[in-house]
Amino acid sequence: MEGAAAAVPRARSGGGGRTAVLQGVPASAAGAGGESADALDGASAAAAEPAANTPVAAPRTPSVLGLQGLAVLGVLAEAGGMPGARSVPAVDAVIVAAGFLVTFSVLREQLASGRPGLLSRWQRLLKQQTPVLLLCLGAALAAVGLVGGLPIAKVFRTLVPAVFLQCADWAQFHADGILPKSAYDGSWVPEPFGAVWPLSVVGQIALVWPLLLTVLLFLLRGSLRVLGALLLSAAAALVALPFALPAAAWRGLASHEVFFAGAERMLDLALGSVAACCAVIVIQRRGAGGAVAGAGGARSAIGWTLAGAVLSVGLAAVGVRSGTGAESRLAHLVPAPTAALLVEGATALLLALLALVMALGRGPLCGLLGRPLLVEFGRIGYAVLLVGPLLFWLLRRGWPQITWYGVLLAGLGLSWLVAICVHYPTRRAAVRPWSAARALPLVLAGCLAVAGGSYWLPTRAAQLLRPNGRALVLGLGDGLAGDFATALNRPGGSLNGASGVVGPLAGCGVLAGSDGHPGCDGWRQQWRAGLAASEPDAVLLHLGRDAEDRTVAGRKQTACDPAYRQLYLARLADALQVIESVVPKATVFVMNERLDNSATDPIGAACYNQRVKEFADTHRGKVRLVDLNAELCPVDACRQGTPRGRRFYATVDGTRLTTDGQALIAPWLEQQLRLTAPAATR
Incomplete structure (x- = not known):
């Protein structure tokens, strides 16, 4: 020193x-x-x-x-x-x-x-x-x-x-x-x-x-x-x-x-x-x-x-x-x-x-x-910070049942190791004299290679969505919509699913902007982007988060109130217009909500389901109703597990499905879409 x-x-x-x-x-x-x-x-x-x-x-x-x-x-x-x-x-x-x-x-x-x-x-x-x-x-x-x-x-x-x-x-x-x-x-x-x-x-x-x-x-x-x-x-x-x-x-x-x-x-x-x-x-x-x-x-x-x-x-x-x-x-x-x-x-x-x-x-x-x-x-x-979230995501994709602390411990160790391998060699190279005539073409070639690969990537992913001529169902709405669409990707099935941009924020739905959730205002742009990228044969909507109490006309309203009903039916019609403006030939399926859910009480959920049914009846021929409540809550108690004793929901509030839950719901969901919309499975 x-x-x-x-x-x-x-x-x-x-x-x-x-x-x-x-x-x-x-x-x-x-x-x-x-x-x-x-x-x-x-x-x-x-x-x-x-x-x-x-x-x-x-x-x-x-x-x-x-x-x-x-x-x-x-x-x-x-x-x-x-x-x-x-x-x-x-x-x-x-x-x-x-x-x-x-x-x-x-x-x-x-x-x-x-x-x-x-x-x-x-x-x-x-x-x-x-x-x-x-x-x-x-x-x-x-x-x-x-x-x-x-x-x-x-x-x-x-x-x-x-x-x-x-x-x-x-x-x-x-x-x-x-x-x-x-x-x-x-x-x-x-x-x-x-x-x-x-x-x-x-x-x-x-x-x-x-x-x-x-x-x-x-x-x-x-x-x-x-x-x-x-x-x-x-x-x-x-x-x-x-x-x-x-x-x-x-x-x-x-x-x-x-x-x-x-x-x-x-x-x-x-x-x-x-x-x-x-x-x-x-x-x-x-x-x-x-x-x-x-x-x-x-x-x-x-x-x-x-x-x-x-x-x-x-x-x-x-x-x-x-x-x-x-x-x-x-x-x-x-x-x-x-x-x-x-x-x-x-x-x-x-x-x-x-x-x-x-x-x-x-x-x-x-x-x-x-x-x-x-x-x-x-x-x-x-x-x-560049590699850490990517490694966490890969860990969850490879081991869906891994706990958060397992993801954190394994991800931190891997992130530290990968970052060390990236940081110090590049830093040693940076302190050396660089010839602009050599360095700039190499940097430009690397940027063009990554940018070109990223530009081609969605086209390749869209081609993989329809293997063997299977129809594509795009899930839009909350997290469950993506899980339902992903569940359709099973061997031997006639449908193929793709989860759209579903938004991780609790409370996001088609009521964003007028109910104290201005951070969800981008749902129209998100939907248009997902629809344009995939051009699906059918669209599956699950908007259960909209069942919670909302601020309408300056006071709290439930799905049972007339002001909520008028606003929500108008927003659903707006959502249908967004879908038809991008994929006019796609069949639209809309799901109701379980009576036992984290968004509202059973009375509010029942009123919400009535609003969804009104929307489907009003737009008969364009919109088909999928009765999720009848499948998951056939009697007094709603489903919480699989017949083998595994968890059905991945989260405590029931907003996401486990891999076992997706496998269990997929045959029923595929049957509903086939019976109600044969055109979507051609």
């Missing part, structure tokens, strides 16, 4: 106190994002060494990388289906850490050398992350081609150019009008690609934020205090917006998905950047006073330890944002959108302060987050 430190050229450390201090910053801050333009890939060999003129070696406590690694594990826990994982602000932590690390890196380069170095930063990003993207997307292409099916193949075709351009979140918004706010909030994104959009947000920060930051520093003449105050004021103004605007104007603004998703990301980025400004200012003052970062006395150590503990407790209290968390409690005092924005602001602030404590402090919490395993996950986080 000492030899490497002495080898640093004297000219670099002789330019005054400020430059010298910035060269001696802790590896926890600079090493995470200094030499790497990607905030999720940050091990800087140069920044890890202390400066030549530092009297005492700066401590290497990479706690910020550990915090980032913990956030990556949180996103993977959500992908693995861990109960309660969606309550943890893991995606917020990833974005806050990205803002902190990129900002700290830019400030360090600007103040140490006096020049932004944007071109070299973007060049490093291209050299480091393009091979990772090509390798991971190539593996995903092969996996989807083998076991993915048509819906995932079509989404993969949409995602590939968006991932290359770091705009997967905006591609989702273009597809169905939804900007995601947490890793798995998007109703169109299948499981293997759920973590792609947070990576795109991080990519946008790594690409665009250094340019904006350089412009701001130029306009503010390099004043870090003014820059921090400006960013903090912008975040405070965003949080205060609900109280400054008239109520009607705020309601109109809050109804837009783009505003809320954008506001959350702006808060995370702004407050993470403010924390980075504060870290640089503190390091400068320590250097001016003759102290080295992290080498304070016992009183300072106790203060940092207490600050970290208080922030952790506060973050745990505010970050639990489920139905019983902070948002629901605040919603009793202020409107729900305002409560959501306040909670998001508090969460981002606590995360930013925690990153600041990790960069400057010491104590047990810094030691805990500085553990090698967490630091490793932070360093290879980009590759882990």
Whole structure:
């Protein structure tokens, strides 16, 4: 270590106190994002060494990388289906850490050398992350081609150019009008690609934020205090917006998905950047006073330890944002959108302060987050988030009965191993001199190969949907619709099924938008995309989630109320028009709901079934009714298991079928479709 430190050229450390201090910053801050333009890939060999003129070696406590690694594990826990994982602000932590690390890196380069170095930063990003993207997307292409099916193949075709351009979140918004706010909030994104959009947000920060930051520093003449105050004021103004605007104007603004998703990301980025400004200012003052970062006395150590503990407790209290968390409690005092924005602001602030404590402090919490395993996950986080959800999905496809903790443990181990094999070879290749005449054609050829394969993939998947002339039935609606359609894919059957984009959000159906579920507004676009891609012979609808109580005309309504009846029949007619506009010759089957279900009580389910029957009777000749309730609830008790004692439902609320349940229901379902619609089985 000492030899490497002495080898640093004297000219670099002789330019005054400020430059010298910035060269001696802790590896926890600079090493995470200094030499790497990607905030999720940050091990800087140069920044890890202390400066030549530092009297005492700066401590290497990479706690910020550990915090980032913990956030990556949180996103993977959500992908693995861990109960309660969606309550943890893991995606917020990833974005806050990205803002902190990129900002700290830019400030360090600007103040140490006096020049932004944007071109070299973007060049490093291209050299480091393009091979990772090509390798991971190539593996995903092969996996989807083998076991993915048509819906995932079509989404993969949409995602590939968006991932290359770091705009997967905006591609989702273009597809169905939804900007995601947490890793798995998007109703169109299948499981293997759920973590792609947070990576795109991080990519946008790594690409665009250094340019904006350089412009701001130029306009503010390099004043870090003014820059921090400006960013903090912008975040405070965003949080205060609900109280400054008239109520009607705020309601109109809050109804837009783009505003809320954008506001959350702006808060995370702004407050993470403010924390980075504060870290640089503190390091400068320590250097001016003759102290080295992290080498304070016992009183300072106790203060940092207490600050970290208080922030952790506060973050745990505010970050639990489920139905019983902070948002629901605040919603009793202020409107729900305002409560959501306040909670998001508090969460981002606590995360930013925690990153600041990790960069400057010491104590047990810094030691805990500085553990090698967490630091490793932070360093290879980009590759882990690319391959992790894909491996989880493959595990579930290969072993449907595997538990969530089995998926999580096996998936984490495999993700770590694969990411290690991808990250370090590409990183070693990136630090070598590249000849543009050789590198650019290779990169272009790799991108064209992956893009061409993804473009061809849905066509191949559509061809495989009709083996031996079997008719195709497309399932649309909730999760059960996809399971019913998939159940038709059995040897010796005369029908073949394909699950459409069914949407993982509870409450999604054709009533989205008027009932407090604006996140499901994209169902029309989803249906059109699935119908156009597969051109099915028949469409099977199961919309059981619509049976729950809804807000109609300003008050709660059940399926028994006249207002609900009028609205729902109109929405079903709208759904039929969507189907007929794409596949006018397809036969439409609509299922009723079981009396024993998680959406409503038996009386509400009976009323809902009456609404479905009215719709089928009104559109006789175009729509056929499939009496699911008569099959699953023939007597007082509804089916819960198979004759062999296996589980019929894969979930406690009965929203998905097990493999055994699909095998049991398939013959009955095929018989219903054959008896009621012989044209669909030709």
